[in-house]
Amino acid sequence: MTNIIFICSSLEPGRDGVGDYTRYLSYELVNHGYKIAIIALHDRYVFEDNESSVQTENGKTLRLLRLSIDTPISEKLKKASQFINTHKPDLLSLQFVPFGFHPKGLPFWLNKFLKKLSSDIQWHFMFHELWVGMAEKSSVKLIFWGYIQRLLIINLVKSLRPFIINTQSHTYQQYLKKYNINSEILPLITNIPPTHYTTSLKENPVKKAFDTKTFNFVVFGSIHPYSLIEQLAIEVANKVKQEFWSVTLTILGRQSNESKNWIAVWKRNGLNVNYLGEQSAEEISKILSQSTIGLSSTAFAVIEKSGSVAAMLAHGLPVLCIASEWKPRGIIPLENHPGILAYKNSNLETVLQLAEKTSIPIITVSDIARQFIRYLE
Secondary structure, rough: OOOOEEEOOOOOOOOOOHHHHHHHHHHHHOOOOEEEEEEEEEEEOOOOOEEEEEOOOOEEEEEEOOOOOOOHHHHHHHHHHHHHHHOOOOEEEEEEEEHHHHOOOOOHHHHHHHHHHHHOOEEEEEOOOOOOOOEEOOOHHHHHHHHHHHHHHHHHHHHHOEEHHHHOOHHHHHHHHHOHHHHHHOOOOOOOOOOOOHHHHHOHHHHHHHHHHHEEEEEEEOOOOOHHHHHHHHHHHHHHHOOEEEEEEEOOOOOHHHHHHHHHHHHOOOOOOEEEEEHHHHHHHHHOOOOEEEEEEHHHHHHHHHHHHHHHOOOOOEEEEEOOOOEOOOOOOOOEOOOOOOOOOOHHHHHHHHHHOOOOOOOOOOHHHHHHHHHOO
């Protein structure tokens, strides 16, 4: 299977995580000799449908078809079918995230649409997200909402009978298995490729921080509510007073109510904070390479799906998960993720000592492409 068309929802660079993932994987597969094209079925960033070409680093061509969110389903089907007939793929790869194909994550149209799109072509599924209402404390509304989303996924799998199914999260893998859907883990590709000398190739960043008493915390991407930032700030402030640490928190990404809250909490505890806003991928890579440890507010059980965490790990940074407790219903999630440490109230010293000794898994897009190829063999 060397001729593949990827199907995702949107393809706007830097605006859609699944779209970026699809691009990066496609570029790398082209470098491995594969013929690749991409269809964005429900692109919220284009007003008119368009087809274009992208040149890869080695001069090969990648064809893109972007179909607007406003295009009628019948017109999408016509254009997507023509695109597929032109490229004659031997595999269609669905990059699935429910809210990418419908604002409420309920794309009832998708199953029938994809069935018409390919009567005799094999499928591959990559589940980037599954359904809402997974948490033990979910409301009845979210649980019912997630139940409908789950039925859509089960029916999609039964209808298209994919040759192979992947997901990046062990928690998602367990949920799929619970509903008799077998899947394999394919790690997430960093959305910030390292362009600077990674810390992992030098001295352990936390070891160096202990030696110099200089700690540079960094966070970028979405910041979720109910994190343990207040507890962390109090502990860090105590270390500054007792052990004369020099500490800075750098926040990257679009400003939100939560980023404002983090800034306020850090300042309230007398700590230095730099809010840099949105930056280029190269600048983010530079900042990550100069940092000590990354912070994430994504729940530990689903942290493998975070593009920003993947980026921090790719730059050799250990990651401290400061999300509030989030337990999935009906399964027992993994307790360990390489390079990622769960923070609990008043155990900063312990997790930093663990971070100093931890081995950071450096997974490149080339590694992931080779793993994907092995699954197809």
